[in-house]
Amino acid sequence: MTPLPRHWPTELAPSLRDDLRGWCTLWNVSGIVPEVSVAISWRMTSTLGRAYYNTMTIRLSATLLDPTAAELLRETLCHELAHLAAYRLHGRAIRPHGREWRALLAATGYPPNATIRADALPSCFQIGVAGKRSRRTRKTNVWTRLARLLAR
Numbered sequence: 001m002t003p004l005p006r007h008w009p010t011e012l013a014p015s016l017r018d019d020l021r022g023w024c025t026l027w028n029v030s031g032i033v034p035e036v037s038v039a040i041s042w043r044m045t046s047t048l049g050r051a052y053y054n055t056m057t058i059r060l061s062a063t064l065l066d067p068t069a070a071e072l073l074r075e076t077l078c079h080e081l082a083h084l085a086a087y088r089l090h091g092r093a094i095r096p097h098g099r100e101w102r103a104l105l106a107a108t109g110y111p112p113n114a115t116i117r118a119d120a121l122p123s124c125f126q127i128g129v130a131g132k133r134s135r136r137t138r139k140t141n142v143w144t145r146l147a148r149l150l151a152r
């Protein structure tokens with residue numbers, strides 16, 4: 001069995017920690033598990049999650065703790081963990097959402113996109129996403145846009 005992450009927040013279910021370890025095994029980077037630290041941020045409102053390679057830390061927005069966002073929380077954790085794994089496997093010269101990262105996401109069964117589809121969201125979030133959007137808004141990263149919606 002793979003080791004445990006360096007830090008795991010009490011707010012997150014142990015099953016998600018097992019998912020994290022499973023993804024690392026799948027990606028052949030089990031060695032990073034004891035280096036990875038996961039934290040919840042109550043101040044993070046401009047994005048749902050962020051990965052910091054220097055400290056091997058994943059920060060997740062507290063908005064994801066809403067019970068209706070459980071699947072989104074899992075996908076965000078996988079998304080951010082894949083950034084740490086891709087950098088470890090390929091170095092920092094790769095593009096954040098380039099083909100190396102997309103290959104890792106695809107292996108998990110999640111769509112290898114930097115954005116997520118509106119119909120994958122909890123129904124309570126769909127209204128805002130499906131609303132009329134300007135050209136500029138459409139170009140906004142959906143993860144960023146979602147965080148703004150969730151922060152309302």
Ligand SMILES: [Zn+2]
Nearest residue numbers: 079083096114
């Ligand atoms: Zn990303």
